[in-house]
Amino acid sequence: MIDSNVSPDDAEVAIAAARAGADVVRDMYGRRLARIDKGAGDFATTADVEAEKTILGILRAARPDDAVLGEEGGRRGAAGAVRRWLVDPLCGTLNYAAGSMLVAVNVALRDGAAAVADPFGGEVFFTDGESARVRHDGVDAQLAPTSATRLVEVNLDPPFPGAPGFRAVDLLAHAGFVERFRPRVVSTTLALAWVAAGRRAAYVTDGGDLSGSVHFAAGIALCRAAGCVVTGIDGAPIGRAGRGLVVAADAETHGLLMSMIRSRAPRL
Incomplete structure (x- = not known):
């Protein structure tokens, strides 16, 4: 928890909020x-609901003038607030409800600090907006992306707004993908933290503008700070004009994936 006598930086606020939400998720599991x-x-x-309430309590206490957008409770705080937190209290709800521990708790300050907590792994991946680290048992370590694993997370959850132009699932049928990579599907944005940490080579999902998404904001911030290549599925920067998300550990991996995506989607 945050010491009320100390003014923490935004990264520590994000860490405390994500960790508190993760405690709720872990305690209610099963x-x-x-x-x-x-x-x-x-x-x-x-x-989901209880974790979000707990996260909101942390954010309100530490940053009472900030606005919050929560997946479950929607918008809170002053409409004209300059700063806004994006909260996904339990990413991977279906996994969780089915008894799987592959879930994440995401807390991000729009265009700032962010944290992704793994309730069952005991890790919190975080960024202050410049560098990216992971905290485990009170020890922080720098995140170092690498494509060495050749494992690529592909989000297969519907709907597929990019169809018929492109669907992330289409990569699995691409001969070049099978030759160079191995697919994984965890159905949670914890996978984005794994790309930043070098445990995955890349992550791919189709969709619309994900820059302001409570699901993706923390993971995107983390990957950018770690030095990953982050674009839409059309190769354009993430934003209102962008579509979907391709996050790769390095430029070579990103280039390979983009060539495959374009070959499957001539409209891009």
């Missing part, structure tokens, strides 16, 4: 939880 239907097969659980 219980019979109520589900809140969101439609189209999507849902939240009581753990």
Whole structure:
């Protein structure tokens, strides 16, 4: 928790908030939880809601003038606030509800510090906006992206807004992909932290503008600070005009993936 007598920097606020949310997620794991239907097969659980409440408590105490956008509770705080936090209290809800521990808690200050907590691995990946580190058992280590594993996370969750031009699933049928990489699917943005940490070579998902997404903001910030190559599936910078996300440990890996994406999607 944050010492109320000390004014922490934004990275420490993000870490404290993500860690507090992760504690809730971990403590509620395995219980019979109520589900809140969101439609189209999507849902939240009581753990999502309680984790977000806990995160909001940390943010309000440390940064009372900031606004917050939470996945479950929507917008809070002054509409004209200059600073806004983006909160995904439990990324991988379906995994969690099915008894899988592959989940993440994401907290990001728009265009600033961010943290991604692994509730079960005990790690918090974080950035102050300039460098990227991981904290485990009180020890911080610099993140160092590498494509050595050749493992690429491909988000296969529908809907596929890029279809018929391109769907991330299309990569799996590309001969060049099979020759150079091995696909993995964890269905949580914890995978973005793994790219920053060198545990994955890349991450690919289609979709719209993800720069302001509560799901992706923390992971994108982390990967940028770690030195990864971050673009949309069309190779353009992430933003309102962008589509989807391609994050790679290095330029060579990014280039290979982009060539495959373009070959599968002539419209790009």
